[in-house]
Amino acid sequence: MDMLLAIFRVIIFFVCISLCNPLRASSSVAEEKNGLGYGSGRERTAGASVYDEPGMPAVNEGKCCTSEKVLISIDILELKIRYRGTFMDTDKRMPKVAMGAWSWGAGVAGGDQVFGNHLGESELQPVFDAAMERGLNLWDTATVYGMGASEDILGRFIRQGNKKDAVIISTKFTPQIAGMYEDSMAKMAEASCERLGIDVIDLYWIHNPADVERWTPELIPLLKSGKVKNVGVSNHNLSEIKRANEILGEQGFRISAVQNHFSLLNRSSESSGILDYCRENDITFFAYMVLEQGALSGKYDTRHPFPEGSDRARIYNPVLAQLEELTAAMGEIGKKHGLSAAQVGTAWAVSKGVLPIIGVTKVRHVEDAAKAASVNLSAEEINHLETLADKAEVNTIREWEKKMD
Numbered sequence: 001m002d003m004l005l006a007i008f009r010v011i012i013f014f015v016c017i018s019l020c021n022p023l024r025a026s027s028s029v030a031e032e033k034n035g036l037g038y039g040s041g042r043e044r045t046a047g048a049s050v051y052d053e054p055g056m057p058a059v060n061e062g063k064c065c066t067s068e069k070v071l072i073s074i075d076i077l078e079l080k081i082r083y084r085g086t087f088m089d090t091d092k093r094m095p096k097v098a099m100g101a102w103s104w105g106a107g108v109a110g111g112d113q114v115f116g117n118h119l120g121e122s123e124l125q126p127v128f129d130a131a132m133e134r135g136l137n138l139w140d141t142a143t144v145y146g147m148g149a150s151e152d153i154l155g156r157f158i159r160q161g162n163k164k165d166a167v168i169i170s171t172k173f174t175p176q177i178a179g180m181y182e183d184s185m186a187k188m189a190e191a192s193c194e195r196l197g198i199d200v201i202d203l204y205w206i207h208n209p210a211d212v213e214r215w216t217p218e219l220i221p222l223l224k225s226g227k228v229k230n231v232g233v234s235n236h237n238l239s240e241i242k243r244a245n246e247i248l249g250e251q252g253f254r255i256s257a258v259q260n261h262f263s264l265l266n267r268s269s270e271s272s273g274i275l276d277y278c279r280e281n282d283i284t285f286f287a288y289m290v291l292e293q294g295a296l297s298g299k300y301d302t303r304h305p306f307p308e309g310s311d312r313a314r315i316y317n318p319v320l321a322q323l324e325e326l327t328a329a330m331g332e333i334g335k336k337h338g339l340s341a342a343q344v345g346t347a348w349a350v351s352k353g354v355l356p357i358i359g360v361t362k363v364r365h366v367e368d369a370a371k372a373a374s375v376n377l378s379a380e381e382i383n384h385l386e387t388l389a390d391k392a393e394v395n396t397i398r399e400w401e402k403k404m405d
Helices: 002-034 111-115 121-133 149-160 175-181 185-196 212-225 238-249 274-280 311-337 341-351 363-372 379-392
Strands: 063-066 070-075 078-083 098-100 138-140 168-173 201-206 228-234 257-261 284-288 355-359
Touching: 121 149, 121 363, 149 185, 168 185, 175 185, 185 201, 185 212, 201 212, 201 257, 212 228, 212 238, 228 238, 228 284, 238 274, 257 274, 274 284, 311 341, 311 379, 341 355, 341 363, 341 379, 355 363
Parallel strands: 098 138, 098 355, 138 168, 168 201, 201 228, 228 257, 257 284, 284 355
Antiparallel strands: 063 070, 070 078
């Protein structure tokens, strides 16, 4: 038996070598071509897979051999292939973009109040189906979005389609509503599982740094119990991220992801060193509001403002004139790649080596995200867009967040 096991391990070793080395070499070449200094590195073409991940390292679990594309984990007699970008403890394939469900449902902090939408299951079912068909199975939501409404709708789709094992769920603990759950993170997480129809949360976030010292330790029992596979922090600055990681590290855990507002108009997570810290510590950076709630989609301008009556109309309508040069340039760059202005905004984020969360309320939003995820912009195009964004001098920091630098 010992001899057979030894032979098996030798075979596995050579399988690892044959799979890993060519991929590492090809990635190095592409990274050199990109020249941006970001983890994404690799040039992508329009035919690239939605699974060709942003450049955040894969997590090492057990005895493993890592590469730019795959991670092979050997556990005695089990061979487990894990895909590039699985910073998290998951065997599910990770897409390059997440589907955002903030605008799903109505209620406090829900789609009607924030976005001016009034969307129910009949409108959103085709959106969910289109995303899953394209392999876009990473869904970002939160208890606070409509006070459970977003999770409820997403959960019904998961149950009806028997997709519990296919989806990757990212949801959040929001300290400001902890009182609704007896000041218990565990109870809020359990309520999220019930609404979503899942047993385990793939990625659980602390939504904001209301009290890093108080709430970060509450992630540890959830990790130990297996109720939560991975944890992240959102709207945290660099010092808060480091402190949260220290607290988790004392018990042998770590932050898997950071989620902040990051767009052409708000790059403070880059200038503050947060992106560098994430790259250096194998943390995936999730970018929300990449399209500034539609202001960078190319759909809205001074002649076509946001409909009045929503938070985004209040915030963005007064600055649409300042954004027209930028959105026009996004449209021009898009023509070169066969993309819309909105798709260029998503492609910019992917090219920066981050994982954008794209709010989806229509099937075409899913189609746009899938196509944009396959394109990498050049350094010249990125610099041009960022120069115009700075020229616009628009402050899009919202009331729930802060500038990170």
